[in-house]
Amino acid sequence: MSLFLHYLSLPYLLEGIELTLQVTALGLAGGLLLGLILAWMQLSRFWLLATFARGYTVIFRGTPLILQMVFAYDALPHIGIKLPAVIAAGLALACNEAPFIAEMLRAGVLGVDRGQLLAGQALGMTPAVLMRRVIAPQAIRTMIPAFGNESVSALKNSSLASVIAVQELTLRSTQLASSTFDFFSIFFASGLLYLMLTGAVSGIQLAIEWMLDLDRAPRQRRLADYLPLSLPWRRVDLTTKLQLAEKTALSAATETAAPDIVTSRARLLTREERAKRAATIARNNIAVEVKDLRKSYGPQTVLETLNLTVRVGEVVALLGASGSGKSTLLRCINHLENWDSGIVRVGGRRLGFRDDGKRLSPRDIANERASVGVGMVFQQFNLFSHLSAKENIAGPLRWVHGMSRTDADRRARELLERVGLSHRADALPRHLSGGQQQRVAIARALAPNPSVLLLDEPTSALDPELVNEVLEVIRRLAVDDGLTMIISTHQIRFADEVADRVAFLNAGAILEEGPAHEVLTNPRHPLTARFLNVMDADRAKGAPELVRWR
Numbered sequence: 001m002s003l004f005l006h007y008l009s010l011p012y013l014l015e016g017i018e019l020t021l022q023v024t025a026l027g028l029a030g031g032l033l034l035g036l037i038l039a040w041m042q043l044s045r046f047w048l049l050a051t052f053a054r055g056y057t058v059i060f061r062g063t064p065l066i067l068q069m070v071f072a073y074d075a076l077p078h079i080g081i082k083l084p085a086v087i088a089a090g091l092a093l094a095c096n097e098a099p100f101i102a103e104m105l106r107a108g109v110l111g112v113d114r115g116q117l118l119a120g121q122a123l124g125m126t127p128a129v130l131m132r133r134v135i136a137p138q139a140i141r142t143m144i145p146a147f148g149n150e151s152v153s154a155l156k157n158s159s160l161a162s163v164i165a166v167q168e169l170t171l172r173s174t175q176l177a178s179s180t181f182d183f184f185s186i187f188f189a190s191g192l193l194y195l196m197l198t199g200a201v202s203g204i205q206l207a208i209e210w211m212l213d214l215d216r217a218p219r220q221r222r223l224a225d226y227l228p229l230s231l232p233w234r235r236v237d238l239t240t241k242l243q244l245a246e247k248t249a250l251s252a253a254t255e256t257a258a259p260d261i262v263t264s265r266a267r268l269l270t271r272e273e274r275a276k277r278a279a280t281i282a283r284n285n286i287a288v289e290v291k292d293l294r295k296s297y298g299p300q301t302v303l304e305t306l307n308l309t310v311r312v313g314e315v316v317a318l319l320g321a322s323g324s325g326k327s328t329l330l331r332c333i334n335h336l337e338n339w340d341s342g343i344v345r346v347g348g349r350r351l352g353f354r355d356d357g358k359r360l361s362p363r364d365i366a367n368e369r370a371s372v373g374v375g376m377v378f379q380q381f382n383l384f385s386h387l388s389a390k391e392n393i394a395g396p397l398r399w400v401h402g403m404s405r406t407d408a409d410r411r412a413r414e415l416l417e418r419v420g421l422s423h424r425a426d427a428l429p430r431h432l433s434g435g436q437q438q439r440v441a442i443a444r445a446l447a448p449n450p451s452v453l454l455l456d457e458p459t460s461a462l463d464p465e466l467v468n469e470v471l472e473v474i475r476r477l478a479v480d481d482g483l484t485m486i487i488s489t490h491q492i493r494f495a496d497e498v499a500d501r502v503a504f505l506n507a508g509a510i511l512e513e514g515p516a517h518e519v520l521t522n523p524r525h526p527l528t529a530r531f532l533n534v535m536d537a538d539r540a541k542g543a544p545e546l547v548r549w550r
Helices: 002-008 011-043 047-061 065-079 085-110 114-122 127-164 169-180 183-211 238-257 271-282 326-333 362-372 389-399 405-418 434-446 464-481 492-498 516-521 526-540
Strands: 286-297 300-311 315-319 341-346 374-377 452-456 484-488 501-506 509-515
Touching: 002 183, 011 047, 011 085, 011 127, 011 169, 011 183, 047 085, 065 085, 065 127, 085 127, 114 127, 114 362, 114 374, 127 169, 127 183, 127 362, 127 389, 169 183, 286 326, 286 484, 300 326, 300 484, 300 509, 315 326, 315 492, 326 341, 326 452, 326 484, 374 434, 389 405, 389 434, 405 434, 434 452, 434 464, 464 484, 464 492, 492 516, 492 526, 501 516, 501 526, 509 516, 509 526
Parallel strands: 315 484, 315 501, 374 452, 452 484
Antiparallel strands: 286 300, 286 341, 501 509
């Protein structure tokens, strides 16, 4: 036993540990850097880069590491590159680790829910901001266990550096055993030293996982708070920021003064009042104009020369069966989808194209979304799962619109209070009910004071008992704020109460449109009548009635 302890603390073996750690550190650092490049190339839109990265991956994953080390040490000198043995071993290990790390990175990026990416784009995030604030924080958390495993593997693979005479732990153990013939004690001590090193790596991995655990880490120390706030791509100047803050203060004052009793528009307005409101809206400027819009996915045409005009302050409900093109139309308005032909204008500005007709880059489209002001609420909520309810609202205000943390947090708290969720400000999305998540999503879309709000089936993913709480929030926006809204919905009664106009879509075309109450009570097109009859029949089978919001 004393001899075993002697070998365990022998300086000769301990010096071998130092060389082992050097090779491992070089391999992991270089592998991470090269892996980032390979992952970026594989995720690139340019097929040539992706092909090159895939070819590299096939070659280095398919050949033994020991041959790569021999090549780095013995073959490179033939082309004038002579490397020290430790550097050559680290280089070979890095080149070998890079494809595995690249695949881990790629899997982490692809594993982030696509709905969150769409939400980030709709909020005006550039690709760089989206990567830094939404994709990377979530991808890193999923990659930590795999990267810890790869670190242990690299530590053990560093023993192959002995083939090019690097005096690391394994080679020194072999040399010592050959001279003393005490193979068992020496290799047992060597194995224990390796176990201590890999145990330390595992401990570091678990500590990082604990630090990044959103359910256990203190709220004030979440990963998002560690990232610097001074971003060079913020796009709103100080004047705009102050104007937005003034709007926030004015909105808060108005809400405080207003009574907390809301009567639905359908119950409040008579036929004459509806006609008067329609005449008033007809004099307003055009908020959204869709002209001859055509969109197809391969051979399937989703939108066929569709035309739609929405004026400032108008609420338009899109009705139609699933697959009729409602969601695609909304995504085209916000340029989350490219279209084949036609024109989309918001506030008189043509989205997605320069003055010369050429398409904008993804970064320029993001800038355009942020400046035009089109908010969007999705079917599946699409909240950023790594951020609290408050941070889901405040974060985009800081990252996209350049608001200070104080102003953004104040705006977030005001909106959460408005939708009845001030007590859940620090809750993660997975700890909220579906109705609560959708209300947070609505508050997030409202945060930058959009000129137009698009709502894509905002209640379709909710349980029936949660539908009312979301519909009442939307109703209040329409009644109190006079916000311009385009709503895709199957809630017929809600459309009758809130919408000024209804458009019925079928096979990518608008078959019928007109005043909401008129179309819904006396449809002219037979397909519209059939759809409404089916919806009425479904509601009669047990769909809940809307409860008045008091």
